[in-house]
Amino acid sequence: MPLLGLACLAALCLVCFGDAMFRGGQFAYRDAGHFYYPLNKVVQDEWAAGRVPLWNPWENGGMPLLGQATSAALYPGKLLFVGVPYEWGARIYIIAHVLLAVGAMFALMRHWGVSRAGAALSSLGFGFGVPVLFQYCNIIFLVGAAWMPLGLLAADRLVRLRRRRAVVELAAVLAMQTLGGDPQATYVTGLIAAGYAMAIAGGRRPGGEDRPRRGRRRGLVALAAVAGLSAWIAATIAAGIWLPDLRPEPTQTRPMPVFPWTPYASKAVLVPWAIGAVVLLAAWRKSPRGKARLGALALLIGSAVLAGLLAAAQLLPSVEFNGMTGRASQEGAHEIYAFSVEPYRLAEFFWPNVFGVAFGVESTWLYALPPFGSQKIWIPSLYVGGPVIVLAIAGFGFRGGSPGRGMLAGVALLGVLAGLGTYTSPLWYARFSPELADRLGPHDPAMTGPVRLDGELRDGDGSVYWLLAAGLPGFGAFRYPAKFLTFAAVGIAGLAGFGWDRLVAGRRRPVVATAATILALTVAVGVAFAANADRFVSWVASSPMAEQGGTFGPIQPEGARDEASRALGHASVMMAAMLVLAAMAPRRPRLASALVLVALTADLAVANGRFVMTVPQELLDENATPRVLEVIAQAEEEEPADGPYRIHRMPVWSPPGWMLSGDPGRVQELVRWERGTLQPKYGLLSGVEYTHTEGTAELYDIMFFFAPFQRRLRAEAARLLNATPGQEIVVFPRRGFDLWNTRYFVVPLVSGDWNNEFRSYASFLPDTSPIDPDPDALAAMSDEEKRRLYLEEDVQVLRNEAAFPRAWVVHKVRALDPIEGLDRDARAARNIELLHPGPGDLFWDDPSLPVYDLRQIAWVEPDDPTVLNGYVPGGPPSAEERVEVVSHEPTRVVLRATLNRPGVVVLADVYYPGWRLTIDGEPAPIIRTNRMMRGAAVKAGTHELVYTYEPDSFRIGCLGSAAGLALAVGLLGWSALRPRIGGAGPEGG
Structure with missing residues (x-):
């Protein structure tokens, strides 16, 4: 079985990472290319130059490098870059963390007594399920996810087994997640550990069978849950009706202000937590169970403090920087609902890619469903494997067997509910009613900011994610509900391991019932779908988004049909296989274990291997000068600048020709074009100093120099833009860019929409000289040549004649x-x-x-x-x-x-x-x-x-980290003498 498990792992690595390992490919889709590849290169170059990577002078007039959590500058995992060419370090870093996720999950499940086969199922489903695997695009989230199973393992050793060295183990994991750039994963891991401690301390063990279930108690709990849910729905709708009247009036500086109490909300939330802590402290001190809970919480707090000390050298600069960013502003408005997962996408757990694929060739039909074009896809699928989801559902429960089962069930439930973000709010559902929408306002318009311009509450206010953001101190600084699906994957994959062992032990009914239900539903939907395939194609083609297109071209209705058909067929095969395995497992467990691992491997390879995309390494080679830089270098030879200068590249746009046709090679084309036009942060590979870039956080004050606003066109300006006088357009404060030494503007060739902040470069036109394309050459082109240039390149370079010196x-x-x-x-x-x-x-x-x-x-x-x-x-x-x-x-x-x-x-x-x-x-x-x-x-x-x-923050942080290391070593030495907390001497186990 161990050899088979390793063979399955090797096969999945080959399918998912073969291009990167053997064929010269590099991970460069989404943030993996234009964000992390250049950022990590800057960090490694600083180390190579003999400098601690403290400051980034290439963006926004300079900003902290160590203080940006995404840089992960002091993360020990960055040692993987040492001794190898950078491009290989970038590959190894990603692959190693997927392998860490697999190994950590295997260790967690074996710790809880799950069989090798069950642990292997859990680990492969976790590491190669899309919620974790696709985080190669956002590496810090992959790091946070990879360490989480070890955090849960350490929490169990600390809280349940009372191992003294587990204080250091948990602290090390939390520190690794923090240093790796994902403090949200640190927060959630600590939150899970605290909930587990409360449940298990004093003899209450999730999953334990020490107390009989009582129907009356369950009835009371169910009644209380229904009453609480009803009250929350009513309170949320009432708030949606009355709260907007309490907003202040808009002003010139505050187009739509937040509520008056918003600046104080993050501090005020500490008051009820403090009061609750005092009350619980007083109550728990009087009972043995309460004392046990206090003891468990004290251990967790001690571990968290030690983690903070270990990570202090990076943590303190990060806290200093974040305290001066827009997220910490007294406005309090911060977008927290972006990338919420629509409820119907939960079908992707059972039917892989049933909604199609939104890259390469646009074959998705997701945009034909509500909220009609407002979907923002963070992960392209939720699929973790057919056997995994069946076994997880069969293994779900809070009592019975290992205490880890109850913990994982809670993690899975919380992760899914929080991952839905906006869509667990009663407001979103209520607004489908025209009568209620008249009182509550319509659904959020597309591209809605943290505060709606009409003053109404957001769709997501009142959701589970809103409760977390509003009720947990500091949690509102995070974002992306979809990230919780990564945490949910820990619970789902872990439950699958328990489910397999229960199946082998003879509990076939839950597995058979689950697989049969999914199979019957799949067959029924498949038959109906096949009978109405032509209608489906026509429906997708007639949807509002079908003709608009995107980076990967217009939606292909036939492709959407084919993807949905394949998904249903794939799921049918896997559910049928699970029925066969369910019958076989109790009688021939070894053979069934081998077959289920092979089946899961094939399942994940077929369904998820397509989501790992690479481009040829030469597209990212730092020795290859981007085309725009070649143009600028030639301009500088003719008229050199008097000192260093900055370049402003408008952040987000793409050639309009891409919207007209799809191309399976569009990912390579995308990277080639973005690198060639200096899409931030690609220019860091060539030493470009950007005037303004947007990342995870920017200094609050610097944003005022560059934030766009709307103006009405006067006649002279309208003539310049060939637009209508009185038309509203987006304008950037040109003087801000001049002040910050911006010598060149890289902008679209043709705006097409002066009211679009991603394409409106109107304020960059006065006092500039066109550098590329050459105006004379452009005038001499035929209409067809101009059209091709616009559709396929869509970029121009302007020299700013009004730029200030450095x-x-x-x-x-x-x-x-x-x-x-x-x-x-x-x-x-x-x-x-x-x-x-x-x-x-x-x-x-x-x-x-x-x-x-x-x-x-x-x-x-x-x-x-x-x-x-x-x-x-x-x-x-x-x-x-x-x-x-x-x-x-x-x-x-x-x-x-x-x-x-x-x-x-x-x-x-x-x-x-x-x-x-x-x-x-x-x-x-x-x-x-x-x-x-x-x-x-x-x-x-x-x-x-x-x-x-x-920076003093780094110097003090280094002292804190040194103290943390010394304390950790001391605790490990002490634990060798007295392994158990409360124990009298050395013990085994």
Whole structure:
């Protein structure tokens, strides 16, 4: 059996990763390509250069690198990159974590006494089920999932078996998840451990059979559940009717403000938790069971504290950074419902890819179902294997057998309900009623932000995920409900192992009933589907989304039909196989075990292998210069910049020709085009400095320089855009991009929609020179050539003639008090004045606002205003005054400034804690300038300014990590002498 299990694992690895391992492929679909591949390359390059990867100067004027959780800069798993070429490290890193997921799940199930066959079923279903396997596209989530089974194992050893060394084991897992970039997985693992401790402490064991079930108690529990559910539905609908009236009136700076109490909600939620803790502490101290629960919680808290210490070197910089991002702003509005899983998609657990596939060739019919085009697909399928889902349903339960069964049942249930996100809210269902929709408002429009523009509650308010986000301290900072399906996969796969052992032990009825029911339903649906296949094709073709198309072309109705047919056929075969295995397992367990592993392997290979996509490695080779960079390099040879510069590439658009036709090779085409046009973060591979990119979090203040807004076109602007006067368009604050040293704009060739923030580059047109395509060459093209260029390339490069240098001198300042906190209103007026371009601007000219020449004056917010005494005599800078950027490394910037008289040297790099400044070797204060830039008061003459990044958060974090390591070693030594908590000496086991 062990050899067969390894052979099955090898076969799945070959199917899923064969291109990457043997045929020169690289993981590059979605975030795996344009986000993690370049980001991890930056981290590894910093280590190779002998620097700790502390700072990222290539994005957003500079931002922390170690402080971004996604960088996972100190994660020990990054040692996989050592000693191998980077491209191989990128492959090994992903494959190794899938194997870790498989091995960790196998260890967890064996720990709970599951047979080798059952553990192998669980591990293969977990590691190669789509919810985990597809996270190769989002590597930090794969890391978090891979470690979770070991976290549950350590929690059981700590809470139930009372093993002292398990304190360190659980802390190590939590630290690994945190360092690996997935603090949400850390949070959820801790949450599961706490729930398990509450259930098992004091003699109540989930899954234990120490107490007989009583029908009366079950009836009371069911009655209470129905009453509670009814009350919650009524309360949610009532809130949907009355709460919108309590929103403040919109203003110019707050188009649709959140509720008045929102800024305080995250802090207020701590109050009931504190009160509850005090009450429980007082109550539990009086009973043995309560004391046991307190003891279990104390152990978990101790493990969590140790984990925090172990991860402190990365955790503290991350906390510091996140505390200054939009997620921590006092607005409190944060999109939490994106990528909710529609309820009907639960059918994908039984019928693999029944809704089609949404990449390569668009064969999905998902968009023909409600909410009609608003679906955002995080994982393309939920399939974990036919045998796994049947055995999991048969093995589901909270009592009987191992205590792990009850834990996994709870994990599976919570994961599925939370993963549905929006769609467990009563509001979403109530709004299908026209009468209720008149009171509650319609369903959320597509592309709805954290707050609806009409002020109504979101569809997801009142859902299970909303309860988690609103009721658990700090949980609202996370996002993506669909990620909970990754956690649910742990429970589902684990239950399958228990289900197999129960089947082998002779409990066939649950398996037979489940498989027979699914088979009967599948056959019935299949027959009906076959009889109405033509109608199905016509229905898909007539859906609102059928003709719109996307990155992978228009929806192919015939392809959708074929995918659904294959799904039903596939499921029929697997359910029939499970009926045969159910009959065989009690009589011939060894043969049945071998057959079920082979069947699951074939099942997962056929259904899920297609979701692992690679592209040829040469598309990502750093020695291959992207086409846009070649164009810019040629422009720089003809007219070189005076110092370093930044490039702004509009973040999200694709050639319109892709919407017209599908192509099985579109993934390669996508990567080639995105790399060639510098889609963020691909440019990091070539040393590009981006003006503005969007990731998981950005500094709250920096966003004000680049956030779009809407304006009505005046006649002159309308003529420039060949648009209608009075038309509303999206405008970006051009002055913000000029200030931040943006020398080139990379934008679509033709907008097509000036009200689309992803294609409206109107404000980038004035004061720019077209670099590519060459205007003369473009004019000489035929209409057919122009059409091809637009449909297939759709990119142009503009040189910004109004760009500021990287650093400059001013002799006049506008001194303002520093802003405390992260409130929008405190910043709005300052930023509007700072960015208002004044008369002559085609898109934003407000006569009521003053106009400032920021080449002569700077906004400053000094902590000590006296530092500017004698340094700001006023007047414009002279032609002889200049600032040269001598060196610009990630954690060290050297300037040589020549001033005829005292002044302020402005550096268009981000102002951030941890930066130090010396002028001619002497320490000097850094002044917050122009809201987010670094300024320095400099005397007349020529001086050397040296900025170095030496964050206290990293230094203190290193001390914390060192203390954590010492404490962990001490606890391990102690546990060798006294293994059990409360034990008297060494024990086995």
